[in-house]
Amino acid sequence: MCKTSIRMRKSATKSSSSWGDPGVNSDRREAIASLFYSDFMALSGKGGGVMALILGIDPGSRITGFGIVRHQAGRCEYVTSGCIRLGDGPFPERLQKIFQYLSELITQYQPTVVSIEQVFMARNPDSALKLGQARGAAIVAAVNAGLAVNEYSARQVKQSVVGTGAADKKQVQHMVTQLLGLAGTPQADAADALAIALCHAHLSGVQQQLGNAALAMRSGRVRRR
Secondary structure (H helix, E strand, C coil), X not given: XXXXXXXXXXXXXCCCCCCCCCCCCHXXXXXXXXXXXXXXXXXXXXCCCCEEEEEEEECCCCEEEEEEEEEECCEEEXXXXXXXXXXXXXXXXXXXXXXXXXXXXXXXXXCCEEEEECCCCCCCHHHHHHHHHHHHHHHHHHHHCCCCEEEECHHHHHHHHCCCCCCCHHHHHHHHHHHCCCXXXXXXXXXXXXXXXXXXXXXXXXXXXXXXXXXXXXXXXXXXX
16 A cells, blocks of 8 residues: 555444534434435345445545445445545645555455546635546546446435435435444545445436336336326
């Protein structure tokens, strides 16, 4: 592994923080999380034994988060997550670190697909440009390993994992912890990366169900009305 400052988690250790409306008690929050978990898993696809190892990437010019989940038969299982801390060195060297570390991570864990967050239009054009370059380094690492790359907007990720595109980071952290059954809360950038991986599992499950329905209709197993 490269000598970048990295935090990798194979299990969470800190307790989950509260989220949402302060007036909503913890029992109600857990009930909401439980209901959303059921809906998430139902939409992630119930059938089939095909396993996907999804690498989610939350790119950044100072911290890049990563998270890997195993998706099979409609269930998602935590594999690992962490942060690549890039420091304040020359920007080209930071991009190199992103590429090198993700390349080594891919070699170690052998993911089957990559999902990454799209660039959003930041108020600072320089920040948006640097974010785009960090994404480029991550995408090249994935494509260089022969992996397909799927891109999702921040709103899509939040909608898939929390149920609202306006969710904040604490809500994302909480739902990632609940959906993956973690013992504690991942660091914010790692949680975002895991959420991106979960978003792909969710949306690919929906697409599979739609494809199965279309196939059934074409074969005459579903009667048109």
